[in-house]
Amino acid sequence: MAEAVKESNIQDVIAEQEKIVAEKPDNVMAHHMLGLIYLRAGRSEDAIRELEKAIEIDSQSMESIVNLGAIYFGRGDYDRALELNRRALKISPTMAEALVNIGLIEQQRGHAAEAIESYEQATRIDPRLITAWLNLASAYTMQQEDAKAVQAARQAVELDPDSGMAHNNLAVALYFSGAYQEALHHLERARELGYSVDPRFSDGLKAKALQ
Structure with missing residues (x-):
């Protein structure tokens, strides 16, 4: 029932925004917002059309x-x-x-x-853009630049201590740098914060930490 109500609500929002677009066909923001609403509703083709229209009006x-x-x-x-x-x-x-x-x-x-x-x-x-530090840590890990990965991941944790992803990324970086105990601490913190921890990584890290 909740899903049906939710679907009904999004359809009402779409209808309202379509009316605004019809009334203001040259309004960039009207097309932009309709595109985002279509995207939320899973109508990606319609979303693309509206966003492209917004860009056509204002490059x-x-x-x-x-x-x-x-x-x-x-x-x-x-x-x-x-x-x-x-x-x-x-x-x-x-x-x-x-x-x-x-x-x-x-x-x-x-x-x-x-x-x-x-x-x-x-x-x-x-x-202070945490997504840049999170992804930088991941990319450094791909390149086996483990010290730099740890540094970037620590920066992400410092910016947002309550980010489960940040703690998870730091755990991964610390694992590859050989700091297993500290990595386990951050992995547990990521789990506490509701992050979906990879069980295979968790088991492998625990085995290393116990050695």
Whole structure:
């Protein structure tokens, strides 16, 4: 019953926003918001159409460009996602979020060095952007740069001590650096914070810590 009510509510929101778009067909934000609502409802094709319309009206609409890039990233169309995030970065060279997105795309492609470069640039622009530090730690681990991975993961934990993901990433980095006891402490903290810990990693770490 709850799901049915939820579905009914989203349909009401869609209908209301569609009415706004019909009344204001040249309003960038109206199309942008409708695109996000469609995305929330699982209507990705409609979301793409509305976000593209917003960009057609205003080619500098960074929010629409970045959100459209996120949809293509989710679809595995990394070329299109990369193109859109680079476009956003050209409009605003200090947009750290776009740099993080580019890093994610490069990391997904297995290009760890390129991902690291993008994440590092993001941390220089916005040192408090936790997603940049989290992903930087992961990319350093991929490159077996364990000391740097620990440093980046510690920065993420310092920025948000209540982030289960940050504690998990630090546990992984510490594991590869050989600090098993400290890694186990952070893994347990990640679990306490509700993070879904990989049981295989947890078992392997406990075995190492007991040696």
